[in-house]
Amino acid sequence: xxxxxxxxxxxxxxxxxAYLWLVLTxxxxxxxxxxxxxxxxxxxGGRQAELTLGQYGAFLDKAFYRTLAWRSLELGVYVTLGxxxxxxxxxxxxxxxxxxxxxxxxxxxxxxxxxxxxxxxxFSWTMVLRGDGLVDRAVQAVFPGAxxxxxxxxxxxxxxxxxHAFVPxxxxxxxxxLQAIDDSLIEAARSLGASAWAVFRRxxxxxxxxxxxxxxxxxxxxxxxxxxxxxxxxxxxxxxxGTVIEDxxxxxxxxxxxxxxxxxxLAIVLAILALxxxxxxxxxxxx
Amino acid sequence: xRRGWAWAINGYLAAVLxxxxxxxxxxxxMAFNQSSLYELPVRFDTxxxxxxxxxxxxxxxxxxxxxxxxxxxxxxxxxxxxxxxAFARYRFRGRALLQLLLFPPITIPWLIIGTSMxxxxxxxxxxxxxxAMLLGHVALSLPYVIVxxxxxxxxxxxxxEEAAATLGASPWQTFWRVSAPVMAPGVVxxxxxxxxxxxxxxxxxxxxxxxxxxxxxxxxxxxxxxxxTPEINAVSTIIILVSMGIMxxxxxxxxxxxxx
Numbered sequence: 001x002x003x004x005x006x007x008x009x010x011x012x013x014x015x016x017x018a019y020l021w022l023v024l025t026x027x028x029x030x031x032x033x034x035x036x037x038x039x040x041x042x043x044x045g046g047r048q049a050e051l052t053l054g055q056y057g058a059f060l061d062k063a064f065y066r067t068l069a070w071r072s073l074e075l076g077v078y079v080t081l082g083x084x085x086x087x088x089x090x091x092x093x094x095x096x097x098x099x100x101x102x103x104x105x106x107x108x109x110x111x112x113x114x115x116x117x118x119x120x121x122x123f124s125w126t127m128v129l130r131g132d133g134l135v136d137r138a139v140q141a142v143f144p145g146a147x148x149x150x151x152x153x154x155x156x157x158x159x160x161x162x163x164h165a166f167v168p169x170x171x172x173x174x175x176x177x178l179q180a181i182d183d184s185l186i187e188a189a190r191s192l193g194a195s196a197w198a199v200f201r202r203x204x205x206x207x208x209x210x211x212x213x214x215x216x217x218x219x220x221x222x223x224x225x226x227x228x229x230x231x232x233x234x235x236x237x238x239x240x241x242g243t244v245i246e247d248x249x250x251x252x253x254x255x256x257x258x259x260x261x262x263x264x265x266l267a268i269v270l271a272i273l274a275l276x277x278x279x280x281x282x283x284x285x286x287x
Numbered sequence: 288x289r290r291g292w293a294w295a296i297n298g299y300l301a302a303v304l305x306x307x308x309x310x311x312x313x314x315x316x317m318a319f320n321q322s323s324l325y326e327l328p329v330r331f332d333t334x335x336x337x338x339x340x341x342x343x344x345x346x347x348x349x350x351x352x353x354x355x356x357x358x359x360x361x362x363x364x365x366x367x368x369x370x371x372x373a374f375a376r377y378r379f380r381g382r383a384l385l386q387l388l389l390f391p392p393i394t395i396p397w398l399i400i401g402t403s404m405x406x407x408x409x410x411x412x413x414x415x416x417x418x419a420m421l422l423g424h425v426a427l428s429l430p431y432v433i434v435x436x437x438x439x440x441x442x443x444x445x446x447x448e449e450a451a452a453t454l455g456a457s458p459w460q461t462f463w464r465v466s467a468p469v470m471a472p473g474v475v476x477x478x479x480x481x482x483x484x485x486x487x488x489x490x491x492x493x494x495x496x497x498x499x500x501x502x503x504x505x506x507x508x509x510x511x512x513x514x515x516t517p518e519i520n521a522v523s524t525i526i527i528l529v530s531m532g533i534m535x536x537x538x539x540x541x542x543x544x545x546x547x
Contacts, residue, residue: 007377014373015385018366018429025426026392029403036406044409090303093296106300108538113307115537116530117487119504120523123511124314127520134313164306171303218394225396228489232511242398249402249494259406262399273394 030266037259055260065244069264072241075158076224082163083219087170088212092204094171095178096186107175114168122229125161126152129233153235161233162223170215177211178204217276221269241265311527318520335521345522348506352486355417355502359424359485364478366425367432372466374433375440376448389430397490400427405494415497423491428481435480439473440466476540483533486526 036042037056043049059065090110098106113121128134131150139149151157181204189199227246230238241261248258321332339345374382392400401423408419447469451461489504496505503526510519 008379011373011377011379014369018370018433019385019388021366021422022388022392022426022429025404025422026395026400027388029400029407030391030395032407032410033399033403086303086306090300093300097293097296098300106304108535109304110307112531112534113311115483115487115534116311116527117489117504117523119489119508120314120526121311123507123519123523124310126511127313127317128310134309164310167303168307221394222396225398227398228508242396245398245402249405255406258402262402266395266399269395269399273390 033259033262036256037263039256042253042255049256055257056264058257059260059264065241065261068239068241068244069268071239072224072265073268075162075226075230075240076220078159079162079166079223080216080220082159083167083170083215084212086163087167087215088174088208090167091171091174091178091211092208095175095181096183096204110168110171114172118165119228121165122161122232125157125164125233129157129160152233153237155234155237157233158230158238161229162226165229166219166223169218173211173215173218174208175211177208181207213276217272221272224268225265314520315524315527317517318524320517323517335517338518339521342518345503345506345518348501348503349522351417351501352503355420355424356482356485358421359428360478360482362421363425363428363432363481363484364474367429367477367481368436368470368474370429371433371436371440374437376445389433392426393430397427401491401494404491408495415495416500419495420492420502423495424485424488427488427491428484431480431484432477435477436470436473439470439476443469472540476537479533479537479540483530483537486533487530 038051038053039049040052040054041047041049059069094103094106094110126133129151130136131148131152133150133152135151136149139146151160185203186199189203190196194202225242227240227242230240231243231246232238234240242265245258245261245265248254248261252258316329318335319329319331319333321330321334370385373379374386404419404423405415408414408422413419413422447465448461451465452458456464487504488502489508492502493505493508496502501509503522507519507522510516
């Protein structure tokens with residue numbers, strides 16, 4: 001056996017199991033879903049399904065679904081803006097202000113909750129935001145006699161929960177590009193008379209744009225596809241594209257409609273990812 | 288002026304940490320509160336943990352979660368490490384494409400992936416249940432394992448392996464005596480990662496759960512939707528401590544966020 005052939009065999013043998021697995025669990029299911037989205041009904045139990053564009057037609061015809069898609073996008077924008085507003089300054093402080101072991105410890109503390117159960121963290125907000133919860137009590141303590149103040153099952157509650165879920169992502173991606181900025185660049189600008197604001201606007205911000213964009217994409221995409229957070233924190237105010245898709249598969253059992261709505265969501269997601277791919281590629285470089 | 292700034296910055300970071308940990312802290316305190324209506328002041332009691340120990344549904348779901356996470360760890364770590372070896376040690380055609388294919392499992396919302404799996408698995412007869420969840424969890428873990436292990440392999444380069452081969456070691460010997468020990472920290476970190484991914488996974492499990500066969504997050508979700516029960520606080524407290532403990536272990540083996 002010659003060397004080239006042995007190398008090819010080795011590469012094939014090493015990669016084939018992982019990629020066969022991904023084909024079976026990611027790419028085939030997505031194809032099946034695409035097929036289902038063109039059916040009149042799910043072809044189970046001997047029912048006859050015909051090909052149709054009707055599921056997508058429903059999306060175009062009924063204002064309800066378009067409003068849903070719009071609501072989900074809007075939610076994504078609010079959540080992303082919240083994460084930028086909270087996360088970017090924190091990343092900047094961490095990268096350029098905190099030093100040594102403190103930075104290490106703080107960094108770990110910030111990413112730690114990100115890797116714990118999202119469902120549990122969402123649930124924990126219900127105890128803070130409900131009437132007579134922590135926020136309500138704080139308000140009552142500051143303004144005695146104020147009307148009961150319950151944020152739970154309102155739109156802001158969903159935004160708070162999702163910002164809490166995703167802000168470590170923003171801090172992580174911004175921190176990585178901010179700490180790569182050479183301090184001597186900043187010192188040079190300062191010694192030449194640039195104000196702190198000018199340094200930020202002309203050096204720090206432009207050089208951290210890749211991290212900022214990566215964070216924005218990595219947050220916006222899951223935020224528009226969220227269903228569990230709107231369900232738990234939003235109650236009736238939490239009807240989003242994601243929750244309606246969930247209903248189609250778990251309550252209504254209209255799988256073709258659910259599939260079509262999923263693909264509309266996926267099309268939005270893929271458009272965003274395609275736009276951001278040049279920026280994202282570096283953060284997922286394998287070797 | 289400068290000192291004022293330093294205080295403001297430290298205060299800001301403290302506030303961000305407060306925001307991140309406040310709800311978790313409230314939940315943990317409530318897990319030890321005697322009142323089922325979250326009444327204050329807190330009266331310390333372990334009654335909810337005792338109730339948890341008698342809750343067969345939650346216990347069975349916990350066992351499922353742990354078994355699933357263990358199986359996922361083994362499969363994802365083995366398959367992922369193999370693929371990472373190919374990426375780190377060989378230049379081959381289609382390499383860029385294979386790297387690109389790692390994106391979908393982690394960038395497409397889980398809602399879409401989960402429902403797609405439900406559709407296909409139901410359609411071709413794989414069905415729902417723990418085996419279907421295992422298929423899904425491994426798919427989500429693979430990209431993380433591959434990236435983490437490949438990063439480790441890249442950091443020491445093929446020089447050691449080439450030296451071993453030149454000195455007459457067989458490929459098998461080279462792997463077990465040279466490559467394996469050097470990449471071990473990366474593999475351990477990846478395995479812990481895979482465990483955490485599976486143990487915390489809710490969305491995929493939710494759509495692939497069969498009646499009577501579920502995992503802890505799925506049980507918690509249905510309990511939350513039926514109405515709040517303080518036992519959920521107790522089990523959630525345990526879950527948070529377990530996953531944070533695992534991530535602290537990962538941090539021992541793998542460095543987050545570049546140079547320190």
